[in-house]
Amino acid sequence: MRNLVKQIHISKRTELPWYKAWAIRGVAILLALVACALVTMLLTGENPISIYITIFEGAFGTARRTWITAQDLAILLGISLAVTPAFKMRFWNIGAEGQVLIGGLATAACMICLADTLSNGMVILCMILASVLAGALWGFLPAFFKAKWNTNETLFTLMMNYIATQLAAYYIIVWEVPKGSGKIGIINQSTEVGWLPQIGNQYLLSIVVVVILTGFMYLYLSRSKHGYEIAVVGESQRTASYAGIKVDRVIIRTMVLSGAICGLMGLLLVGSINHTLTTTVVDNRGFTAVMVSWMAKFNPIVMVFTSLLLVVLSRGASEISSTFGLNHSFADILTGIIIFFIIGSEFFITYRINLRKSVEKEA
Amino acid sequence: MFDLVSFIPRAVMQGIPLLYGSTGEILTEKSGNLNLGIPGVMYVGGICGVIGSFFYEQAVPAESMNAFLAVGIPMACSLLGSLLMGLLYSFLTITLRANQNVTGLALTTFGVGVGNFFGGSLIKLTNSEVPSIALSATSAYFSKSLPFAGSLGWFGQVFLSYGFLAYLAVIIAIVASYILKRTRVGLQLRAVGESPATADAAGINVTRYKYTATCIGSMIAGLGGLYYVMDYACGVWSNNAFGDRGWLAIALVIFTIWRPNVSILASILFGGFYILYLYIPSGLDLSVKELYKMIPYVVTLVVLIIVSMRKKREHQPPASLGLPYFREER
Numbered sequence: 270m271r272n273l274v275k276q277i278h279i280s281k282r283t284e285l286p287w288y289k290a291w292a293i294r295g296v297a298i299l300l301a302l303v304a305c306a307l308v309t310m311l312l313t314g315e316n317p318i319s320i321y322i323t324i325f326e327g328a329f330g331t332a333r334r335t336w337i338t339a340q341d342l343a344i345l346l347g348i349s350l351a352v353t354p355a356f357k358m359r360f361w362n363i364g365a366e367g368q369v370l371i372g373g374l375a376t377a378a379c380m381i382c383l384a385d386t387l388s389n390g391m392v393i394l395c396m397i398l399a400s401v402l403a404g405a406l407w408g409f410l411p412a413f414f415k416a417k418w419n420t421n422e423t424l425f426t427l428m429m430n431y432i433a434t435q436l437a438a439y440y441i442i443v444w445e446v447p448k449g450s451g452k453i454g455i456i457n458q459s460t461e462v463g464w465l466p467q468i469g470n471q472y473l474l475s476i477v478v479v480v481i482l483t484g485f486m487y488l489y490l491s492r493s494k495h496g497y498e499i500a501v502v503g504e505s506q507r508t509a510s511y512a513g514i515k516v517d518r519v520i521i522r523t524m525v526l527s528g529a530i531c532g533l534m535g536l537l538l539v540g541s542i543n544h545t546l547t548t549t550v551v552d553n554r555g556f557t558a559v560m561v562s563w564m565a566k567f568n569p570i571v572m573v574f575t576s577l578l579l580v581v582l583s584r585g586a587s588e589i590s591s592t593f594g595l596n597h598s599f600a601d602i603l604t605g606i607i608i609f610f611i612i613g614s615e616f617f618i619t620y621r622i623n624l625r626k627s628v629e630k631e632a
Numbered sequence: 633m634f635d636l637v638s639f640i641p642r643a644v645m646q647g648i649p650l651l652y653g654s655t656g657e658i659l660t661e662k663s664g665n666l667n668l669g670i671p672g673v674m675y676v677g678g679i680c681g682v683i684g685s686f687f688y689e690q691a692v693p694a695e696s697m698n699a700f701l702a703v704g705i706p707m708a709c710s711l712l713g714s715l716l717m718g719l720l721y722s723f724l725t726i727t728l729r730a731n732q733n734v735t736g737l738a739l740t741t742f743g744v745g746v747g748n749f750f751g752g753s754l755i756k757l758t759n760s761e762v763p764s765i766a767l768s769a770t771s772a773y774f775s776k777s778l779p780f781a782g783s784l785g786w787f788g789q790v791f792l793s794y795g796f797l798a799y800l801a802v803i804i805a806i807v808a809s810y811i812l813k814r815t816r817v818g819l820q821l822r823a824v825g826e827s828p829a830t831a832d833a834a835g836i837n838v839t840r841y842k843y844t845a846t847c848i849g850s851m852i853a854g855l856g857g858l859y860y861v862m863d864y865a866c867g868v869w870s871n872n873a874f875g876d877r878g879w880l881a882i883a884l885v886i887f888t889i890w891r892p893n894v895s896i897l898a899s900i901l902f903g904g905f906y907i908l909y910l911y912i913p914s915g916l917d918l919s920v921k922e923l924y925k926m927i928p929y930v931v932t933l934v935v936l937i938i939v940s941m942r943k944k945r946e947h948q949p950p951a952s953l954g955l956p957y958f959r960e961e962r
Contacts, residue, residue, distance in 0.1 A: 280960065312757065361733050361954075363668070420940035421949060423666065423733060424886055427879060428933045434876075435926035442919035556737045563734045596752025596871070601745025608738040609724065616728035 278623045297614030301607045327588025328581040336472040343479040346576045348558040350486045351530035358503045364426025366555025367433035368407040372535025375403035377546040380463035392463045404532020412524030416517035465541040475537045487569040637786045647903030651801045652856025653881025655892045660849035663842045664825040664952040668736025671878025672743020673717045677854020678861045679747040680713030681706035685770040694769040714854025718847035729956040748871040771867030797859040809893035825950030828957040883932040
């Protein structure tokens, strides 16, 4: 064993051509899917092909399911896009969960408190403003302390998640309908005040918003001056400040943008999709988004595919759980397996493994 | 009147899982690994213990259970489960040099998923005929307190009314603190976390220290999950009942500024925050209790900010926290 360890020599690769890198990732995903099928087979006793047929059925089986898959994809992709600029800057924002939730809370606040005083159009305008501002505030706070005092942003944003959760829990009880139920229920069910307008069908609005956002984020990161500054700060803060980039300002500006987009996703979740607020409305997507963005190497276009993979898998896994009477957390297990494989595959893209042949001579 | 004698034992019982989690995470972070997978590890630690004792209770009728096996099997399963989680994290971040934040979050998703999945499907998967997972016989062994504790009045209630895992948590925290501060191993471990390149040059095996610290840290954290199910929850597993305690444990690491001995009192304090709303008269307004639950997080945030503002060297996180180490990139 010791001998074997000595024979392996690991060195950093020079740039790998993109098609080879993606081939390695493709193999990793294939292996991960095989592993997922094996795990499912052990637990349900079905053969792998019918497992994947069930997954596909669960995600695309009917028109309605396809629309819901697309809508889930839109929300996950939107949150992933939101966290991406900060990550590119090496700012580890794991607070998307809280930023989305606080945006949703602001939306619900406008829907509930302004419904009687303002017209529908004005309420919606207030909702948009409030959700974006709330998300931006949740992004601004950790960025401000990071820029001024280098406070650890991972831990800061993590704490902000729970502050948002408890704030939401507090207001849910304040606004609960009926009293004592611990739930808000559908907001303005009879009047539909503050419900975002439907275009085509009830799913399309979020999808269109996120499609526009994807294009915007792609251009913002790769073609704008801001995007360039973000990339430089991410590579080296020292280089950035030598080049005359005000690092503090870039950090704060980028996080405000991240938070604002998260807030916008909160608006969609509460104003257009659920019409209600629960503390679990974000459903851990704030954390999943971190992985989606990272797996796509911060490229907005690739993110469409990574989030599609996770969404299809998770909807398929719930279908499997329903069919076999298993618990719905099955999806989380499969998600975990896929991500472990992709994380692992990055090593083989960045590093080269050489086997030394003549150990004795060297020793 | 604030009933301190009944408040403290409940705060302690809330605090013990946090103490396990934070002690484990402190050891891990001292080696430079920021393991955000701790919440997942604690779920796995809990559910593996449940699975172990579930099979044992199914196989042996409650009267003929052996106390040693009833405690030993769940503990061994729990330790094994969390060790595997620790190994997975270590392999990905240390050997494959993957990003620690992403790996940690994936580990949490995976671990919480494993916990809830097996918690929710164990009965179905084993085709057994019990209505729910209630391991009361095993739990009785875990929560057994000293026989004379009841006869000592308030002293017994405050100090002696807990199961053995609670005392074990305190012992582990003290030992961890001693090792980190006073031994050569601790010094070398801290060196690895502060500057792996320097440690490497001094002849310390960086990889081995990181692996060992992360795996032992995971095993300690996993025991927190076991304590929660077996002692606090009386052997009843319900999905998501463990909640966000894992993240609270990570918050404690900052709150105590990376010192396990401080964590003993701090975790009880956090446990107290968790149930404070039960003791503060808020009338009929239930909403206020949600604001009280926010206190631990706000306090942690304030500590985090103050520590970063004061910039005292001994209060900073390990310098290489979150960074992978590659010898040839120095």
